[in-house]
């Protein structure tokens with residue numbers, strides 16, 4: 305993930321403050337950066353948001369609201385569920401997109417509140433590493449999980 | 460609306476959005492819920508990864524989620540995800556459909572309405588588990 309950039313200073317047709325930071329008009333979130341990496345991250349947040357709408361809300365409906373919710377979740381439940389490549393793929397996609405979307409979200413927030421470049425780089429570098437480690441760990445587990453190592457758990 | 464925007468803090472950072480009044484609160488909540496969910500996700504990837512260590516380890520870890528206090532926090536988490544999701548849709552509608560930007564206020568109240576309606580159902584399903 306790109307760790308650091310100056311806040312986007314371009315926004316055609318919008319007024320800007322003394323630092324060239326655009327003021328929001330006619331938007332309900334971050335103003336659309338005109339070009340460059342920040343534009344692509346702006347677009348990514350929206351595209352991943354649409355996908356997460358299905359993956360994350362679906363996950364909440366199934367795991368937290370359906371049946372008895374988390375009450376029924378245990379090793380056997382996960383092992384049975386992950387018999388299906390559909391759920392493994394679903395969970396892996398949710399993992400990847402939520403980490404990218406969430407950590408880029410944190411980066412966007414530091415653009416607003418942390419002005420000192422060194423501090424910002426440190427914070428963003430930290431979260432980037434946390435994200436990479438968790439992504440690697442989650443990927444290894446969801447890909448290599450093999451319940452036949454523990455016979456009898458799948459009914 | 461325009462004069463609200465000029466009443467922003469102008470120290471140069473901490474530019475706190477400043478749209479309409481409704482838009483402002485929706486924006487703050489979007490930010491807070493996004494942070495809450497990503498922080499929870501860090502813990503959740505770790506607890507789920509324990510499944511790779513077998514039934515004894517995993518069942519011990521997920522037993523945490525069966526505690527009533529944690530189930531109340533779970534209700535808050537579900538609320539955060541749903542608010543963020545619905546408000547995210549509102550953000551995208553305004554971004555990609557300029558005419559909707561003239562209906563900021565209605566869209567904001569509409570989003571809150573949908574959220575509250577869904578939360579009533581979520582509460583009926585989840586809260587009895589807390590107070591069981």
Ligand code: HEM
Nearest residue numbers: 333334349353356357360406409490493494496497544547
């Ligand atoms: C469920 C579907 C979701 C939708 C529709 C959605 C939508 C969005 C959108 C459109 C933005 C950009 C806001 C802006 O540019 O002002 C955003 C920001 C953000 N999202 Fe999500 N998101 C979803 C799920 C998630 C999840 C699962 C997480 C956490 C892992 C998350 C964390 C964040 C964070 C931290 C931000 C930055 C907030 C800010 O800049 O104020 N989102 N989301």
